[in-house]
Structure formats: structure tokens, C-alpha cells
Amino acid sequence: MNAKTADRIATGVIYVVSAFIVLILAGLLGYIIFRGIGHISWHFLTSAPQTIKAGGGIGPQLFNSLFLLVLTLIITIPLGLGAGIYMSEYAKAGRLTDTIRLIVEVLSSFPSIVIGLFGLLVIVNLFGLGFSLFSGALALTVFNLPLMVRITEQALKGVPREQKEASLALGLSRWKTITSVMLPIATPAIVTGTILAAGRVFGEAAALLFTAGMSSPRLDFTNWNPLDARSPLNPFRPAETLAVHIWKINSEGLAPDAAQIAAGASAVLIIMVLIFNFGARWFGRYLHRKFTATK
Amino acid sequence: MERPAANDKHFVQTANRARKVVKPHLVEEWVGKVYTTLCILVLVVTIGAIVYFVSSRGLTTFFSDGISLSGLLSGLKWDPEGDIPLYGALPFIFGSFSTSLLAALIAAPLGVCAAVFMTQIMPGIGKRILQPVIELLAGIPSVVFGFVGLSVVVPALRAIFPGQGIGIAAGAIVLSLMILPTITTIATDALSGLSAGLKEASYALGATRWQTIYRIVIPTTLPSLLTGVVLGMSRAFGEALAVQMVIGNSPHIPHSLFQSASTLTSVITLDMGNTVMGSAHNNALWSLALILLAMTFVFVFVVRFLERRKNR
């Protein structure tokens, strides 16, 4: 066997493996969407779930998932940006920075179930926030923060040095340079990263079982006062997200169409993740065009 | 043109004058510094709080329930509700390690192949098709993975191999798909960061593409590739819901890959809700969570070690 043949065989193998990965994903997506798509209807997406009767929907759960995502981002983005800026601009190379970086890594590879239990002990019980959207958002923040920090740090590292130095040379302070020169350039990368991370939050269940809870109170969608117990916008009400709902119906579903509802909800979840992914790409490209004035 | 400072005093004066000019900046800088430092502190405090709480609950087992650490780590029998409660977590530790190792073994070659394809063979197609596909895999929720595992992987294994279909093999297959994105992303970054000079030199000497890849590209980026694999493993180690659905949860070291087994995470998800806080059983579960936490640190240190090798 000479080198040329070996090269051909190896290239062939790599082609096959890459194709195999694409096929697996296509199969997965196809399987999930194909099984669930028939069950998706406007009624299914907007009505409330039923315990034992057929024909329940996932309206509140879908709303909860999105609302929880927004809440999480509200908490995560300022914190993650700040910490990311610190890591990339202010941290001095040395022991302390290494330790912090280690901490960020540990946080990002924590088992989600441990975060959930921690949330139950500390956020739900100790702080007395109860099973609520806010508790869930805090638990998800623990997950999302390291991702945000890493994304911000990498995006800032990707800013051309000349621009940073030009700004400093013009006498702008470092903070001003970061906020008005570097961040705009890094924004597309940060936005894309954030939305991809959001997809992960959207599907998280283990950490939410013990924090945001497993049921939704009655929501009155005409009531938009965030302080009212029945308002969908109240962050201190319990909320079952779509992923938790799937987990629940697969476990203890009593409705005759539980299997179809689980399949439909899974399909909706996957479609949402798809939308996030493509949206993130498109939006990142759009911002890039806008900020860099390239056609 | 500036004159060189005649003496120190003069220098200090200029410096002071300069400082007066940047006074507004000082406030600005201070705002930035304080804000970013605050954010980092929040991170550090969070970690500290998690470690403290899990440890304080997880160590109770050893202080008040009279279970020894060595007994927990090496015991083979887990029967907390028996007449004589037994807490041997070795089967879980074995299950966690074997599933995540096996998952890494399946996912590593696939991930590295995909990375090579994206960086060395067809960057165009790679960027347009393969990368979005891999990122999508990362976005699929673990609940869905578990359900697909139970509906597709388990019956398939049951049909092909002797045994029940559930077990370490099913868990590893599901996990390998879940950690593929982690491994691939890190491998792709490593391979694309390789200097072109090395490759050019190899081609100039008449090496084929494959020879260049396995003699030059892979060996030089090996530490980074391993970093990706270890991070993937650590994610597999902590995955709970998907594994719990396909592994079978029998607290024994299985005789085959197709027999019911348990992992640390699966036993925590199964029993945590059914036990009351403060009971011996519940404390033992927290100890398992503590083992998970400790393992996370171990994985991170392994990654650090690999990176230090890379920078040498």
C-alpha cells in the first residue's frame, strides 16, 4: 500500500464520517419533527394542557420558556459582559487570573442536576424565593454565565489591535475605548454566541425541576401587571417550561394522547432551537454588515 | 520636542499636570474597573456558594451518619432502605466512568474526523453544512435525547445484541452524540490555529495530505484535541436526564455493556425527590453529588495540565 492509496482511503474515511454525522443529525431531527409535526396546530400552541382529557396544549409552557429565557438573559448579559471584559482587558496575567479562569471552566462543566439541587437548597429555600421563574432564571444564570464570559472574552480578543490602540492614542480612557470602540466591533460575535447559548437554556430541564417548578398557575393573559399573582409577567410565580413539561408527560402523563403531546412538544422545542440557530447566524451577519459598513 | 527632565521634581510636576488633564478619565476608569470586578466577584461567590453548600450537605454522611469515605468509595452494595442500610457507591462511580469514557471513545474519532474535514479538506462545505449541523446537535435538549434513546437506540441494541438493550452501551451512544459538538468545536479551533508553514513544509517534502495530517497536524495539536475530549467527558459525566432514561439504574456493576447499570447522576435524579432532607439516605445522595463536584474539578485540572504541555 503506497502513500497515495493511503491518502485516498483516509480521505474517503473522513468524507464518510462527516457524511455520517450529517445523516445522524438529519435522522434525529427528522425523527423528532416527523413524529410531532402532525400534532402541532394553532390550538396546540395556544391552549392550556389537560390532565386526563385529550386535546391539551402547551400554550403556557411555551410562554414560560420564552419568558424565562428573557429573564435569564436580563440577568446574564450585564454580568457576563462585565466579567468577560474583566477577563480580557483588566485581568493581569498571573495566578489570580488563572484561578478565575479555572473557576469559569468549573462552573461551565457543572452537572446540571447539582445546580438544580443547589437552587432548591439556596435559592428556593434559603432566600425564600420559592418555586418561581426568578429562581429558575438564577439557576440558569449559573449555567449561562460561564458561556457568556467565554464568548465575550473571545469576541474582544478578536478586535483588531490597531483600533484599540488608535483609540487609546487619541486620549480616550480604557473604559471608554472598551465601551465605544471595542464592544461595537465585538457585538456581532457576542450576539451570535448569546443566542446559541440561549438555545441551550431553552432545552434545560434538570436544573429547573427543582427551581422553576413543575406546574403553572392559571394565567390571565389579559392581565399585564407584573406584580399580580395571576399575571403571566409576574417573575415570582412558578412556571413549567416546555422541556420540563415534556419530562413530566413522559413520566406521569395520564392523558390518552400523552405520547402525541410529548412528540408535538419535542418537535416545537427542536423547531425553536432551529429558529434560534439560524436567527443567530443571520442576525450576526446583519450586525456585522451594519457595524463594518461592508456590503 | 521635549527636553529631558532636568530633575525628578520637574518630572513629578509634569506628571501631576498630566494627571489633572485626565481627571474625568479617572472617574470613568474607576467605574469600569469597579463594574467588571463586581461581575467577576459574583462569579467567584457563586462558585464558592455552590461548593460550600454541596460540601456541607455531602460531608454530613461521614460526620453524623457514621459512614466512612473509603466505605462509600469502595463499597459494592447500595441498599439505603434495607434493614441494615448499606452505602457502597462503587457501582455508580464505575458506571459514570465507563459511560463517559466509552462516549468519549465513540465521539473523539468522529469529532476529530469532522474537524479535519472542516479545516483540511473542504473548508467551504465544512463551514456551510457541517458546522451548523454540529451546532444544532449542541442545541438539542437532553430530555429529547433521552426520549429518542429510549425509543430508538434501546430497541435497536435489544434487537442486535443479547441482553435488555438498556445499559452502559445505550448510555454511551446517547452521550457520545451529546458531547460530539464540544469535541468537534475545540478540535476545529485547534486545527485552524495551526501555522500554515508546517503544512507547507510537509507538502514541499513530498508528503501526501494524509501523511501531513497524521504525522504533522494531529501530533502538534494533540494536547488541544485531548482538552476537547476531556471537556466532553466532563459534560458526559454530569449529564443526568438522558442517561437516567436509558441506563436501567440497577446499583450493580453490570456483567455486560447491555445490562442495567447506574451512574452517579442517575441515582441522584431517581432518589433525591423521594427522600426527606436530613435523612441518611438523602445525605448519602448529597455525598454522591459531592463526588460529582470533585470529579468536575479533577477534569478541569487535567485540562489545565494538558494546556500547560501545549504551551511548552
Add this chain to the structure above:
Amino acid sequence: MKKVLLVVVALMLTIGLAACGSKNESSNNNGGTTNTGNANTGGAALSGSLLAAGSTALQPLVEQVSKKFMDDSKYSGITVQVQGGGSGTGLTQVSAGQADLGNSDIFAEEKFVDADADKAKELVDHQVAVVAMATVVNKEIAVDSLTKQQLVDIFTGKVTNWKDVGGKDQKITIVNRPSSSGTRKTFEKFALGTKSEDIQGSIQEDSSGTVKKLVAETPGAIGYLALSYLDDTVKTVKYDGVEPKEDNIVSGKYPVWAYEHVYTKGEPNEVAKVFIDYLMSDEIQNADVVELGYIPVGKMQVKRDAAGNITK
């Protein structure tokens, strides 16, 4: 400078956290009930909020009843939140005062043991329904009835093949519940009469849905399910020749049943009492309870206490 910063930050954090904590005390969450004085109408309009947490098996019933309850104009001032989390979590939360109602599949006396035994004494038991479990097997299995002894042999691992209990030559796969589960405790106590260990190769799953799926799909599988989950994907087996039907359970002929409990810490406050009375009212007991596959408590001709002693 650095030290000052640290102190400032620490202060800010504490204030922030304290604010978080207190803000919510004043919001609405801890089930604090405020009885807004007796209005001059005949029935006092109660208002307040209740949090019920615990057993996932009981959750569907309490959830459904809470919806009906809140839709009733008489109770429009009361909000009821229902959470899962498992019997252990429910008992922990109610005993610590974090939840108003703790839903449990088993007597609190069985969960709070040894050092915690006093905690069970503080709790008041409200038995709201009866749940019965039936042994189920894979549809391919030709066995229609199993005696108590045969079940004990199967679940303790003495018998591993269906041919020894009157079936075909096929390996038995046990689909069990985790050792902490209330359903499992009920089954062990009243069907087997003995504790059983998780034997090698057995499957432990906590959720009825997964158990049903596994029994339906795994050849030679045996498990047990609450009556409400039975359908035509699995085969129900008689116990000592007695069919798991409502009249057999009511008369005490079929012994594998348990109460579903709602616990309060001490005597229930006004709001909790109104809700529990509503749960025990005939319109709920004879409608929703039956619909969800439970048996109304009032129908039972036999009673049981925490130790399992039966009185007619």
C-alpha cells in the same frame, strides 16, 4: 485601595441579596394567608395563597382539583400552586414550613425515621384518595395470575425464568421502582410482604410512563403500575387469583393499595382547611378522584394505619 473596593463590593452584594430576599417576603410567595376580615356577607371571603408540593403521582389530582377550586367564585381570592418534586421533597418542605401542603404517597412516619421521628409527629395527615397497584407483564407472556410466593421469588431473584412460574422458557426482566419510591414501598409491603433488593440486571425507573414503556417493549418484563396507568400496551396479572378491580380493593380482597396523603404542619390554617375540605367533598371524591383512576377514601370498607394493620 483594593481592600476598600472589596469591602464596598461585599456590602453591595449583601444589600442586593437582602433586597432580593425581603422584596419577595412582601410579595406573595410564602403562603402567608391574610384573612381579610369577615366581610358582612354570610361567608367570609377568604384570600391567600397555598403551595402544595411533593408526590408526582398525586400531582395530577391535586393540580386538577386546584384548577376547579380556583374557578369556583366562592374561593376567587385564593391561589393554589401545585408542585411536584417527589414525596420526600413534599414532606421536607411542609415540615420546614416552606410549603403549606405536602403531598406524599406514604405515611410520614415511614419517611421520617430515627432522629427525624419527631418531625412526623408535628404533621397532620389528610388521606385524600386510595391508589392501587397492579402487577403488569409484557403482552407476550402467557401467565395470567401470580401467587404472592411467586412474586416474592421473582422480585428477590430466586426465579429468573418464566417457565418456573408457568410461562414459556424466557428470561425475566424486572422493571422496578427506585428503593426510595413510595410506590415500591407499597408494593413490597402488601404484595410481597418483604423488602427486596435491587438485584443485578433489574431496571429501576421512577416514572410510571417509563415503566409502562419498558414493560411494553422489553420481552419477558414484569413491573407494577397504579391502576390509572393501565392500558392495552401491557398485560395486567391477577394477584393470588384476585383481579385488581375497584370492588376487590374496596372490600379488602386485593391488598396492594395505599393512601395518598396531604400533610399540613399542625392543624391546617383557614385557607388550607377550605381547600382540603373541598378536596374531600363528594363532588370531587366521586368525580375527579374516580376519573383519575383513584378510589375515593370514603368507599373503603377497610382501614389501615401507618404500621399497615388493617381494621374493618
